[in-house]
Amino acid sequence: MMKPTDTKNPNYYHKVVDCQWACPAHTPVPEYIRLIAQRKYTEAYMINWESNVFPGVLGRTCDRPCEPACRRVRVEEEPVAICRLKRAAADNKSDVSSLLPEIPSKKNGKKIALIGGGPASLTVARDLMPLGYDCTVYEKDPKAGGLMRTNIPSFRLPVGVIDEEVDRILDFGVVKKFNEEVKSLKSIIQQDYDAIFIGTGAPKGKDLDIPGREEASSNIHVGIDWLTSVAFKHVDKIGKKVVVIGGGNTAMDCCRTSLRLGGKDVKVTVRSPKADMKASDWEIEEAELEGIPIFDNHSPKEFVHENGKLKGVLFEKMEAKYKDGKRKLIPTGETIFFECDDVLLAIGQENAFPWIERDIGIEFNQWNQPEVNKVTFQSTLPRVFFGGDAAWGPENIIWAVAHGHQAAISIDHFCNNKDLEDRPSPLTNLVSQKMGIHEWSYPNDISNSDRFAVPHAEKELSLTDLNMEVELGYDEKLAFEEAQRCLNCDIQTVFSESLCIECDACVDICPIDCINFTQNDTEENLRKKLTVPALNLSQDILVSDNLKTGRVMVKDEDMCLHCGLCAERCPTGAWDMQKFTYIEAHADKSSIFEYVE
Amino acid sequence: MTYIKKPIFRHPSLPTNEIGLTYRDYEGVVSTLCAGCGHDSITASIIDACYELSLPAHKIAKLSGIGCSSKTPNYFLNNAHGFNSVHGRMPSVATGANLANRDLVYIGVSGDGDTASIGLGQYCHAIRRQLNLTYICENNGTYGLTKGQFSATNDKESKNKKGLDNPFGAIDLAIMAIELGAGFVARSFSGDKEQLVPLLKSALQYNGFSFIDVISPCVTFNNHGYSTKSYDYIREHRSLFGELDFIPEEETINTSYAEGETVTIKLHNGNDISFKKLGADHDPTDPHKVLNTLRNNRSDGKVTTGLLYVDPDKSDLHDTLNTSSKPLNSLSMNDLCPGGEELEEINNQFR
Ligand SMILES: Cc1cc2nc3c(=O)[nH]c(=O)nc-3n(C[C@H](O)[C@H](O)[C@H](O)COP(=O)(O)OP(=O)(O)OC[C@H]3O[C@@H](n4cnc5c(N)ncnc54)[C@H](O)[C@@H]3O)c2cc1C
Ligand SMILES: Cc1ncc(C[n+]2csc(CCOP(=O)(O)OP(=O)(O)O)c2C)c(N)n1
Ligand code: SF4
Ligand code: SF4
Ligand code: SF4
Ligand SMILES: [Mg+2]
Numbered sequence: 001m002m003k004p005t006d007t008k009n010p011n012y013y014h015k016v017v018d019c020q021w022a023c024p025a026h027t028p029v030p031e032y033i034r035l036i037a038q039r040k041y042t043e044a045y046m047i048n049w050e051s052n053v054f055p056g057v058l059g060r061t062c063d064r065p066c067e068p069a070c071r072r073v074r075v076e077e078e079p080v081a082i083c084r085l086k087r088a089a090a091d092n093k094s095d096v097s098s099l100l101p102e103i104p105s106k107k108n109g110k111k112i113a114l115i116g117g118g119p120a121s122l123t124v125a126r127d128l129m130p131l132g133y134d135c136t137v138y139e140k141d142p143k144a145g146g147l148m149r150t151n152i153p154s155f156r157l158p159v160g161v162i163d164e165e166v167d168r169i170l171d172f173g174v175v176k177k178f179n180e181e182v183k184s185l186k187s188i189i190q191q192d193y194d195a196i197f198i199g200t201g202a203p204k205g206k207d208l209d210i211p212g213r214e215e216a217s218s219n220i221h222v223g224i225d226w227l228t229s230v231a232f233k234h235v236d237k238i239g240k241k242v243v244v245i246g247g248g249n250t251a252m253d254c255c256r257t258s259l260r261l262g263g264k265d266v267k268v269t270v271r272s273p274k275a276d277m278k279a280s281d282w283e284i285e286e287a288e289l290e291g292i293p294i295f296d297n298h299s300p301k302e303f304v305h306e307n308g309k310l311k312g313v314l315f316e317k318m319e320a321k322y323k324d325g326k327r328k329l330i331p332t333g334e335t336i337f338f339e340c341d342d343v344l345l346a347i348g349q350e351n352a353f354p355w356i357e358r359d360i361g362i363e364f365n366q367w368n369q370p371e372v373n374k375v376t377f378q379s380t381l382p383r384v385f386f387g388g389d390a391a392w393g394p395e396n397i398i399w400a401v402a403h404g405h406q407a408a409i410s411i412d413h414f415c416n417n418k419d420l421e422d423r424p425s426p427l428t429n430l431v432s433q434k435m436g437i438h439e440w441s442y443p444n445d446i447s448n449s450d451r452f453a454v455p456h457a458e459k460e461l462s463l464t465d466l467n468m469e470v471e472l473g474y475d476e477k478l479a480f481e482e483a484q485r486c487l488n489c490d491i492q493t494v495f496s497e498s499l500c501i502e503c504d505a506c507v508d509i510c511p512i513d514c515i516n517f518t519q520n521d522t523e524e525n526l527r528k529k530l531t532v533p534a535l536n537l538s539q540d541i542l543v544s545d546n547l548k549t550g551r552v553m554v555k556d557e558d559m560c561l562h563c564g565l566c567a568e569r570c571p572t573g574a575w576d577m578q579k580f581t582y583i584e585a586h587a588d589k590s591s592i593f594e595y596v597e
Numbered sequence: 598m599t600y601i602k603k604p605i606f607r608h609p610s611l612p613t614n615e616i617g618l619t620y621r622d623y624e625g626v627v628s629t630l631c632a633g634c635g636h637d638s639i640t641a642s643i644i645d646a647c648y649e650l651s652l653p654a655h656k657i658a659k660l661s662g663i664g665c666s667s668k669t670p671n672y673f674l675n676n677a678h679g680f681n682s683v684h685g686r687m688p689s690v691a692t693g694a695n696l697a698n699r700d701l702v703y704i705g706v707s708g709d710g711d712t713a714s715i716g717l718g719q720y721c722h723a724i725r726r727q728l729n730l731t732y733i734c735e736n737n738g739t740y741g742l743t744k745g746q747f748s749a750t751n752d753k754e755s756k757n758k759k760g761l762d763n764p765f766g767a768i769d770l771a772i773m774a775i776e777l778g779a780g781f782v783a784r785s786f787s788g789d790k791e792q793l794v795p796l797l798k799s800a801l802q803y804n805g806f807s808f809i810d811v812i813s814p815c816v817t818f819n820n821h822g823y824s825t826k827s828y829d830y831i832r833e834h835r836s837l838f839g840e841l842d843f844i845p846e847e848e849t850i851n852t853s854y855a856e857g858e859t860v861t862i863k864l865h866n867g868n869d870i871s872f873k874k875l876g877a878d879h880d881p882t883d884p885h886k887v888l889n890t891l892r893n894n895r896s897d898g899k900v901t902t903g904l905l906y907v908d909p910d911k912s913d914l915h916d917t918l919n920t921s922s923k924p925l926n927s928l929s930m931n932d933l934c935p936g937g938e939e940l941e942e943i944n945n946q947f948r
Contacts, residue, residue: 438598501633504637565599571632
């Protein structure tokens with residue numbers, strides 16, 4: 001027998017908001033999407049800023065784990081363009097300076113060192129500066145921003161967008177120690193910092209040790225270092241024929257950058273089958289749209305050179321064999337030679353800490369990685385915290401931000417002698433959306449349209465200009481249309497068994513057959529016996545207490561469209577549509593509720 | 598009233614029937630009835646029954662009179678033929694339509710006001726003539742559409758919403774149907790689709806007049822504490838009279854009811870009705886026994902539901918009148934005009 005679902009547990013309704021649940025920073029997505037539809041771009045932007053700190057950057061570059069999770073994928077094909085809508089908020093917002101947290105002129109006396117100026121460190125600074133902390137950022141490059149600035153090419157992310165969102169935090173009064181590479185953690189520890197955050201990323205690009213590597217090294221470049229040189233304008237051209245080795249997002253950025261620096265015949269090669277490539281589908285798509293071929297199952301064997309002058313790369317064709325769900329790449333013996341002038345290696349990156357002394361109390365594991373607590377981000381030296389790519393290897397910007405928020409909470413607790421394991425609870429709220437008998441304060445008449453494509457700049461122009469942004473973003477009309485596709489998953493179907501007269505009206509109207517009245521049973525059996533069996537185990541079922549007839553109401557959350565028809569057709573108000581607001585706790589108190597309608 | 602259209606999205610794992618349709622292809626427009634009206638559940642059951650029988654909508658005609666109940670054909674089978682007639686006159690229109698085209702499946706939807714008051718004469722004669730029609734009375738004991746006056750099926754002891762007494766006794770349309778010679782008579786409850794859907798399927802396949810009296814609470818005017826047609830009252834006072842399965846050809850369908858002695862009744866057209874007897878006295882083909890049980894149950898304050906009576910061998914109006922075996926609209930000039938010689942012969946008979 002299933003017990004009535006405990007909807008008081010904030011995770012229950014949070015999980016129903018698929019996108020917010022999947023977002024590492026738990027951005028209240030449907031709320032900002034509705035604000036965009038109302039042309040309240042500034043409010044939409046601020047909700048994002050509070051959650052993810054870099055909405056303009058992320059609206060262009062986020063890895064968007066929310067989109068594959070989007071409910072729309074389950075009821076039709078394409079998710080809501082959550083990420084590109086974020087950009088629409090950023091593009092159309094007005095001045096936000098008056099909405100930013102106040103930075104106390106009187107400091108709290110605690111000093112924090114942030115090593116590395118990427119999104120992780122900047123998020124920690126964003127959260128701690130309003131509390132009066134004195135934050136110092138050490139950055140080896142001349143400017144802060146980390147890989148956002150040095151590696152994401154400007155045709156995907158204009159420098160102006162980075163400057164705006166990075167400077168906003170630096171302007172809180174962060175002490176900037178730029179062009180300063182930290183070569184010894186001990187030297188920092190010896191200074192009077194109360195806590196140290198290490199956000200140095202994963203700066204080491206992997207190399208490929210095959211014959212010819214050393215001899216031809218002047219035309220073989222490590223992708224992330226090469227992209228950095230391009231970003232800082234130390235490199236502005238490349239040979240006509242380029243081979244990019246690797247199948248991740250870095251490879252996609254390398255090949256597209258090459259095209260803009262004079263590459264005419266640019267190829268990407270990957271060892272694995274194309275379907276297993278690490279790069280996001282949309283990044284692969286953009287590269288292919290620009291005419292770059294991808295050769296899969298190509299394993300590099302040798303850099304062919306003549307007296308140190310690179311001639312090309314020799315590959316061996318591989319074949320993927322699958323056994324017990326495991327893939328094995330088998331060499332076929334067939335070799336292929338690609339002629340080229342330059343090679344870009346994009347086969348992965350690692351974090352590396354040659355500058356951290358091993359005798360200062362920071363433990364490293366067998367893979368030479370620091371031991372970091374998954375919840376508190378604290379290292380084995382209590383004063384030192386890790387986050388972003390430095391903590392567990394390369395991820396992405398939104399994870400770096402999520403880490404930064406959590407590390408800031410820990411640092412604040414640490415500096416105030418509070419238990420680090422005692423994490424603050426999220427703020428939640430549940431409010432009825434009923435306005436009239438059949439009127440709701442959210443748009444329940446959802447759009448049937450397919451996903452709207454983002455307009456692109458003309459290819460002929462953008463391919464000749466490294467700084468011309470390829471995506472133009474949604475205009476206001478497109479943003480509105482796309483926003484209408486959102487199913488408002490935060491508007492919850494809240495059921496009150498005491499009001500239910502079991503008239504079946506909700507069962508009859510529900511377009512997606514998620515509501516059932518049936519005899520209680522075990523979860524496994526209940527799931528099986530619903531009108532449409534609830535076979536997606538990653539989605540919960542909502543089970544009521546016993547009703548008058550002895551049955552229970554069981555709702556499968558999986559496909560619910562949040563259309564509100566069950567509540568409209570309920571004569572007693574046993575169903576109500578209530579907006580669930582979930583705000584992740586941060587060190588700096590959130591003001592998102594001020595922007596929520 | 599709900600203003601938005603029902604979303605077109607449907608559950609991706611929704612099953613389809615023999616003709617490749619999901620039940621949602623049998624829907625009509627979104628109901629404009631009061632939220633919680635029993636009539637909407639009957640609509641949903643009709644949709645389920647037609648879906649499960651894999652009936653093509655264009656082979657169905659839905660007809661009704663006037664009342665909230667009579668509005669419901671708009672809410673199912675968007676692609677069927679339809680006629681919303683005047684108050685109490687659905688049987689006449691159905692008779693005309695049926696005589697003209699015997700190939701369609703006829704669903705008549707009426708209310709207790711539409712049937713037991715203004716349309717009582719029409720009702721009686723449609724039964725008497727064995728019109729091949731499934732007649733569904735959505736019975737709420739009140740005139741819902743005109744705001745809650747007592748109807749002729751409202752029990753004497755059932756007061757109105759304001760507590761006013763009902764001066765008259767109730768007409769039992771099911772008893773009346775059996776007495777007038779209907780071949781298939783059932784009673785059900787809008788809140789029990791497990792019972793109603795198999796009844797509807799059997800009735801739709803029955804060749805002749807089939808009547809289902811469906812108690813269907815009016816949430817707005819007759820669902821209060823003094824009502825004998827409220828959700829609560831029916832749930833408390835319902836007595837099940839046999840349980841039934843409609844079995845097309847030889848396949849077996851399981852219902853969730855308890856085991857009992859099963860009787861299979863072969864219908865005229867080859868389909869079977871499998872019937873689980875609940876008591877020793879229970880024989881749905883014996884009208885006298887059935888009427889007795891119904892009357893006794895009624896005086897015990899019980900509302901008898903289930904398949905009440907069935908006569909598998911009844912002939913329908915077309916058999917009685919020996920009408921054309923083909924729909925009139927399919928008769929060609931050759932069928933209709935016997936030719937000069939034949940005509941001369943016919944005329945000679947009358948000279
Ligand atoms: C080519 C490429 C494209 C990418 N594209 C995307 C994308 O589209 N979307 C996305 O979400 N993610 C993308 N990423 C990943 C993303 O950029 C990183 O995951 C993210 O920036 C990590 O943030 P971080 O703050 O942990 O570290 P970083 O951004 O790496 O910042 C670390 C900073 O620390 C500095 N530093 C390092 N060591 C020292 C030292 N000893 N002393 C002083 N300073 C030091 C570095 O110079 C750097 O500025 C991409 C990565 C690459 C390589
Ligand atoms: C000739 C005629 N007389 C009276 C009416 C008024 N009228 C409309 S509906 C109705 C009663 C409907 O009751 P019922 O058939 O039980 O339907 P319900 O609304 O209860 O489903 C009446 C008397 C009418 N429309 N036409
Ligand atoms: S439909 Fe809207 S609220 Fe639901 S998961 Fe997708 S973006 Fe989020
Ligand atoms: S909101 Fe209600 S009617 Fe709409 S899909 Fe969800 S459960 Fe069904
Ligand atoms: S008035 Fe009564 S019968 Fe008419 S729609 Fe409303 S609840 Fe149904
Ligand atoms: Mg009525």
